Amino acid sequence: MTARVLVVEDEPVVRYALVELLGDRGFEVIAVDNGRAALPHLGEVDVVLTDLAMPELDGLELLREARRVAPTLPVIVLTARGSERSAVEAMKAGAHDYLTKPFEVDEVALAVTRAAEASTLRRDARRAAAERHSGRPMIGDGPSMRALLARIERLARRDLTVLVHGETGTGKELVATLLHALGPRAAGPLIRFNAAALPAELAEAELFGHARGAFTGATEARAGYFARADRGTLVIDEIGELPLAMQSKLLRAVQDGEIQPVGGQPRKVDARVIACTHRDLRAEVAAGRFRDDLFFRLAVVELAVPPLRERREDIPALARAFAARFAERFGIEDVRLSAPLLQALAARAWPGNVRELENTIARVVAECDGGELGLDVLGAAVPATRADAGDGAGAPPSAQPFRVQVAAFERELILRAMGAAGGNRAEAARRLGLSRVTLLDRMKRLGL
Secondary structure, three states: OOOEEEEEOOOHHHHHHHHHHHHHOOOEEEEEOOHHHHHHHOOOOOEEEEEOOOOOOOHHHHHHHHHHHOOOOOEEEEEEOOOHHHHHHHHHOOOOEEEEEOOOHHHHHHHHHHHHHHHHHHHHHHHHHHHHHHOOOOOOOOHHHHHHHHHHHHHHOOOOOEEEEOOOOOOHHHHHHHHHHOOOOOOOOEEEEEOOOOOHHHHHHHHHOEOOOOOOOOOOOEOOHHHHOOOOEEEEEOHHHOOHHHHHHHHHHHHHOEEOOEOOOOEEOOOEEEEEEOOOHHHHHHOOOOOHHHHHHHOOEEEEOOOHHHOHHHHHHHHHHHHHHHHHHHOOOOEEEOHHHHHHHHHOOOOOHHHHHHHHHHHHHHOOOOEEEOHHHHHHHOOOOOOOOOOOOOOOHHHOOHHHHHHHHHHHHHHHHHHHOOOOHHHHHHHHOOOHHHHHHHHHHHOO
16 A cells, blocks of 8 residues: 655755655655645645745644644654754654754655554554444545545544434444544443334334333333443434434433433433434425434534545455455455456446445355456446446446346346435335335345
């Protein structure tokens, strides 16, 4: 994996020399001529190498902003010889290292290499923490994922409510897991509640618990999800599906830290709430389907998880990781994805995002006997979409057996309906003119 270095230097000759020096040693370099131009890149790089004396926004101000935006991002400061006092001030402000001008080539290369290694180790540690909690790896090294990881790292340490939004299948649950794993409550419980999984009459008892005898069948008191998350984190998936009647009770719990079990007495609970949704909650508020006061309470900070089509550079790494996992699960040795196959996968639209890619690789691996997989596996596994039809990645429909073509067409229809319905199966069934049971049966048969 190539480390990215942001060079911030207002002297053109020095900036060019640094770009050439670092590029020759295998680094990917982004170069700007002032601190203000560097700000948009802070979440995308592994190391910052900045001059100290610059107009507009100097190196020290840039360093302080970097500490705010990406607390663990290594910043190396370049300072003129004889300005050791400024270097000491920079180190006190959190600089990773400092170098004096004129600099030695090997000295700069060594300092950047060490800083990049430290940055990589921290990033790997963050992902390992997420994997331990979720059992799934968080893969992605493109600019959008780096920026997201930097924000997660910064926000995780602030014990506040976060709203995570993104399309179905983008990995919102992994983001929520990472916020917990890197935060001050990591030693506490991580509890998940799916607001779309239960009808309204059951959701209240599940979320807030119930007292003994509160309703027929309540033979003993039971703690709800909120109480189980005490001193930990409660992740509420599909918060947009929560009935209005429940939203006022959730607002009280989030705002005052107080819950009332069904048939019981109010009690205090200390739980951090992370809400996830694929819906546009602002539009839901405008339509009167979601309380505005609850929205503003949940969206103290918002995190948007990018769809897979906006981070295509991560698709090959994701595909290889999924292939290795399923090969191990199915007991198949030596499964490799060819370069043309990876290129074709990266060109697909993936309306179901990471989840769709994962399911596709699972099917491909399950049907193989090992060895290197080529483009021919795509005809039965991944239907062409409008975004990639005619790209030549898969075999022409006429070259496929009739049943394969029908299955591919049916799978495409279902995936499009699911994408349009935001992953809601009942809504997708309605759009397709099927009953929900029939849709589930067809999805199971197609491996969706």
